[in-house]
Amino acid sequence: MSTLTAQSSTTTTSFSAHALDLKLKQVRLAHPEQSLPSPPSSNGASSPVERDYFYLRSLKECVEIYEDENRGKSESLAMLSDEEVVLLADNGKVAPHALEKLFGMNELERAVRVRRAIISRSSATKTLESSSIPYENYDYSRVIGACCENVVGYIPIPLGVAGPLNVDGTSFPIPMATAEGTLVASTSRGCKALNAGGGVSTVLVGDAMTRGPAIDFPSIKVAAQAKAWVDSAEGYAEMKAAFESTSRFAKLKSLKTAMAGRTMYIRFATTTGDAMGMNMISKGTEKALDAMQARFPSMVVLALSGNYCTDKKPAAINWIEGRGKSVVAEAVIPGHVVKTVLKTTVGDLCNLNVKKNLIGSAMAGSIGGFNAHASNILTAIFLATGQDPAQNVESSMCMTLMEPTNNGEDLLCSVTMPCIEVGTVGGGTVLAAQQGVLEMLGVKGAHPQHPGKNAQTLARVIASAVLAGELSLLSALAAGHLIKAHMAHNRSQVTTPAASVPVTPGPRV
Ligand SMILES: CC(C)(COP(=O)([O-])OP(=O)([O-])OC[C@H]1O[C@@H](n2cnc3c(N)ncnc32)[C@H](O)[C@@H]1OP(=O)([O-])[O-])[C@@H](O)C(=O)NCCC(=O)NCCSC(=O)C[C@@](C)(O)CC(=O)[O-]
Numbered sequence: 001m002s003t004l005t006a007q008s009s010t011t012t013t014s015f016s017a018h019a020l021d022l023k024l025k026q027v028r029l030a031h032p033e034q035s036l037p038s039p040p041s042s043n044g045a046s047s048p049v050e051r052d053y054f055y056l057r058s059l060k061e062c063v064e065i066y067e068d069e070n071r072g073k074s075e076s077l078a079m080l081s082d083e084e085v086v087l088l089a090d091n092g093k094v095a096p097h098a099l100e101k102l103f104g105m106n107e108l109e110r111a112v113r114v115r116r117a118i119i120s121r122s123s124a125t126k127t128l129e130s131s132s133i134p135y136e137n138y139d140y141s142r143v144i145g146a147c148c149e150n151v152v153g154y155i156p157i158p159l160g161v162a163g164p165l166n167v168d169g170t171s172f173p174i175p176m177a178t179a180e181g182t183l184v185a186s187t188s189r190g191c192k193a194l195n196a197g198g199g200v201s202t203v204l205v206g207d208a209m210t211r212g213p214a215i216d217f218p219s220i221k222v223a224a225q226a227k228a229w230v231d232s233a234e235g236y237a238e239m240k241a242a243f244e245s246t247s248r249f250a251k252l253k254s255l256k257t258a259m260a261g262r263t264m265y266i267r268f269a270t271t272t273g274d275a276m277g278m279n280m281i282s283k284g285t286e287k288a289l290d291a292m293q294a295r296f297p298s299m300v301v302l303a304l305s306g307n308y309c310t311d312k313k314p315a316a317i318n319w320i321e322g323r324g325k326s327v328v329a330e331a332v333i334p335g336h337v338v339k340t341v342l343k344t345t346v347g348d349l350c351n352l353n354v355k356k357n358l359i360g361s362a363m364a365g366s367i368g369g370f371n372a373h374a375s376n377i378l379t380a381i382f383l384a385t386g387q388d389p390a391q392n393v394e395s396s397m398c399m400t401l402m403e404p405t406n407n408g409e410d411l412l413c414s415v416t417m418p419c420i421e422v423g424t425v426g427g428g429t430v431l432a433a434q435q436g437v438l439e440m441l442g443v444k445g446a447h448p449q450h451p452g453k454n455a456q457t458l459a460r461v462i463a464s465a466v467l468a469g470e471l472s473l474l475s476a477l478a479a480g481h482l483i484k485a486h487m488a489h490n491r492s493q494v495t496t497p498a499a500s501v502p503v504t505p506g507p508r509v
C-alpha cells in the first residue's frame with residue numbers, strides 16, 4: 001500500500017481538538033485511495049486528534065471497518081476518525097443526514113461536527129466548518145426527532161427582558177429574543193405606563209386550534225350529503241369520538257363545513273391542552289376522516305390541510321373566527337402618565353390610533369392588521385419561548401383601540417388578538433434555553449392541575465406585552481421621536497468596501 005507524507009511542521013501539542021490541518025485534508029481529498037503515515041510516536045497511545053492528523057486510512061480500509069457485520073454501526077464509527085467518516089460520506093457510504101442515528105445518542109455533538117465538515121467542503125465558500133456558527137455544548141438530544149434535521153449548530157439571538165408588566169394582578173418579566181434595537185426599550189416604556197395605571201386585565205374569549213382538510217366527492221350531490229351528515233348531531237358525535245380517541249388532551253369543539261363545487265372543507269376546531277396543538281389536531285383529524293370514509297366510501301381526502309385551517313398564511317377566516325387563543329387585553333392609563341412617561345397626550349394618541357391603525361389600515365386593505373407593530377412583540381416572545389415562528393403570521397393579527405375616558409382625562413386602550421397560537425409543551429418549548437424562559441414566566445410544561453392553563457397564561461402575557469408595545473410606538477410616532485430613538489438604539493456599524501459605497505450628492509447628516 002502506498003502512503004503519502006503529511007506536509008506540516010506543526011507539532012501534536014499545538015493542535016486544538018477540532019482544528020485539523022487543512023492542508024492535510026486537501027491531500028486526503030485528492031488521494032482518497034491512499035493511506036497517510038502513522039503518528040511518529042505510534043505506540044498505540046495516540047489521541048483521537050493525533051490519529052486524525054497523522055493517520056488517515058484509505059477509503060477501502062474505512063469501508064471495510066464500517067461495513068464489518070460483526071459490529072454495530074456506532075461501534076464501527078467509533079473506530080474511525082472524523083476525517084475518515086467524512087471520507088465515507090464523500091464517497092456515498094454514509095448519509096450525512098443520518099449521522100445521529102449511526103453514531104448513536106452518546107455522540108450527537110460529533111455527528112454535528114462531522115456534518116459541518118461534510119457540508120462545508122462541498123459548498124462553494126467552504127466556510128461552515130471554521131465559521132462562527134456555534135455548535136458545541138448544546139443539548140442535541142432535545143433536538144433530534146423533535147425540532148430540526150441535518151443540524152450544523154444553532155443560531156444565538158440576543159434575549160432581552162422588558163417590564164415587568166402587571167397582568168391580571170401578577171408581575172411578569174417580558175422575555176424578548178430580537179435583533180431590533182429599541183424594541184425592548186420601547187416595550188419597557190409601555191409596561192411602565194401600564195403599571196402606573198394599575199396594570200393590564202385580560203379575557204380569554206376563545207381557545208381552539210383548527211385544521212381544515214380538503215375532500216373530493218364524485219359529485220356536488222354526494223358532497224352535499226356528506227356535508228349534511230357532518231353537520232348532523234349523529235355525524236358530529238361519530239367524528240368527535242374518532243378524533244378524541246387519539247389524544248388525552250385534544251377535545252373537539254366544533255366542525256365548520258363548506259363546499260366549493262364537489263370539494264368539501266371541514267374546519268376542525270379543538271382545544272389542545274398546553275400544546276400549541278398542530279400535531280395533535282392533525283393526528284385526530286386523520287382519524288375522524290377515516291370514520292367519515294367508512295360512511296362515504298367514494299370520498300377522496302385530497303389533503304389533511306386544505307388551507308381552510310388556515311395555518312401560517314394570512315386569511316380572513318382566522319381573523320373572524322379565531323384560531324389558537326383569542327385574547328382581549330385592556331388598561332386605563334392616567335393622563336399625567338401619558339404625558340410624563342409616553343411624552344404625548346391622550347388626544348394625540350387617540351387621534352393617531354384612529355388615523356393610522358384603523359383608517360390607514362383600512363385604506364391599505366388590511367385583514368387583521370389594525371395595529372402598529374403587534375408582530376414585533378409577539379415574534380420576539382415566540383422566539384424566546386420556543387413557539388413555531390411561522391405562526392406569527394396569524395398570531396400577530398390585532399386590533400388596537402384607544403379612547404379617552406374619565407371625562408377625557410385618561411386613556412382607555414385595548415388590543416384584540418383572536419389568533420395567538422402558543423404552547424408550553426411540544427415543539428421548540430422542549431429546548432433547554434426556551435424552557436428556562438418559560439420557567440421564568442412560571443408556565444413551563446404542562447399545567448399540573450388544569451391542562452391548558454399554562455398556554456393560556458402565556459397568551460394573556462403576550463397580548464398584554466403587545467399592548468405595551470403599541471402604546472410606546474404610537475406615542476413615539478405622535479411625538480415625532482421614532483427616528484431619534486432608532487438612531488440611538490438600532491444602528492449597526494457596518495463596514496462596506498469603498499468600491500460598493502454609492503457616490504452621494506452631499507455629506508450624511
Ligand atoms: C419527512 C419526509 C421528507 C420524508 O420523506 P420520504 O420520501 O419518506 O424520505 P426518504 O427517506 O425517501 O428520503 C428522501 C429525501 O428526503 C430527505 N430526508 C429524508 N429524511 C431526512 C432527514 N431525517 N434529515 C434530512 N433529510 C431527510 C433527504 O434529502 C432524502 O434524500 P437522501 O439524502 O436520503 O438521498 C416527507 O415525508 C416530507 O417532506 N413530509 C412533509 C413534512 C413537512 O413539510 N412539514 C412541514 C411542517 S407542516 C406545517 O407546519 C404547515 C401546515 C401543514 O399546517 C401548512 C398547511 O396548512 O399546509
Ligand SMILES: NC(=O)C1=CN([C@@H]2O[C@H](COP(=O)(O)OP(=O)(O)OC[C@H]3O[C@@H](n4cnc5c(N)ncnc54)[C@H](OP(=O)(O)O)[C@@H]3O)[C@@H](O)[C@H]2O)C=CC1
Nearest residue numbers: 247248249273274275276277278279280388426427446451
Ligand atoms: N403536523 C402539522 O401539520 C404541523 C406541525 N407543526 C409543528 O407541531 C409541533 C407542535 O405540535 P403539538 O401538537 O403542539 O405538540 P406535540 O406534537 O409535541 O404534542 C403534544 C404532546 O404532549 C402531550 N401532552 C402532555 N401533557 C400535555 C398537556 N398538558 N397539554 C397538551 N398536551 C400534552 C400530548 O399528549 P397526547 O398524546 O395525549 O395528545 C402530546 O403527545 C411544533 O413543532 C410545530 O412546529 C406546526 C404546524 C403544522
